[in-house]
Amino acid sequence: MSGVVPTAPEQPASEMEKQIKSQDPRPDAPPGYNSHFVPGPPRPAVFPSAGCQGGLPMGYYSPQQPSTFPLYQPSGGIQTIQYQPGKYPLPNQCAPITWMPAPTPRPDCPPGLEYLAQLDNIHVLQHFEPLEMITGFETNNRYDVKNNSDQMVYIVNEDMEDFTRNAYRTLRPFVLRVTDCMGREIMTIQRPFRCTCCCFCCPSARQELEVQCPPGVTIGYVAEHWNLCRAVYSIQNEKKESVMRVLGPCSTYGCGSDSVFEIQSLDGVFNIGNIIRKWNGLLSAMADADHFDIHFPLDLDVKMKAMIFGACFLIDFMYFERSPEQNSGSQRDTANQQ
Known part of the structure; x- marks a missing residue:
């Protein structure tokens, strides 16, 4: 018959299943899909609101x-x-x-100190820790370092374990890690533990601080010198040769006014700069929220700028770091006897 369309002979269901399985040996294989995604023109990335x-x-x-x-x-x-x-x-x-724009690297400058080469004044701001004041548990100190335009230059974090930090309080050894805008550690500041049980004029009881830049490479030391009525330090190079000295106030350490630590030449004739601890009123009297202004000549050797920067932290721990378990009067007495 011409109107009948020939059809394929019917096959058993078992044979048809065998043919389907022979085409795709994977069990329960998902069907193949064609991707209809067409990439559009590139667009600028959207950053979160600052x-x-x-x-x-x-x-x-x-x-x-x-x-x-x-x-x-x-x-x-x-x-x-x-x-x-x-x-x-x-x-x-x-x-x-x-953040302060990153300066061009210089071959005569340790990596990360290019910022200091462009500055003659920096501000060191300690973070206020209300939990520390309430609970009495000593926490790691944190500082922001800014320029006169209120741009961040460095971040300083103390790295010390809890037992040593709370057992020795203001006399504790510490490691401060200075990082730049990319989170790279560009400077390490270390203070070893010095016993103060013996006579305060003994050389083994005098405080010392080491500055490394880059970490592992010592560029100098800050050493305390005994004096009956005022703070005296020497800033030394990597060979422990004295280069400058720091002279503190006679008797008042931040009681209602700024405390000025003068940076002078070894003979005391030239005034090179100063480290000023600013009086912040109630925060300065009751909490650890110190504010330091550091001034030095713009053309001063960048390594010496880093040493003056490091001396600021030794001064902070010795005279202005208040332990929650001590009142301010006994704290000053302990600092003056070091």
């Missing part, structure tokens, strides 16, 4: 997180860091942070 209301910065670089990087936003060929490296805070919990 502006937020209220509060101080909550996230800070931690040495235990070296693989984290900050978020940045290009602006006129200069990369402005909006958040500190490390743990990023949640939105609306921090204030925007602006």
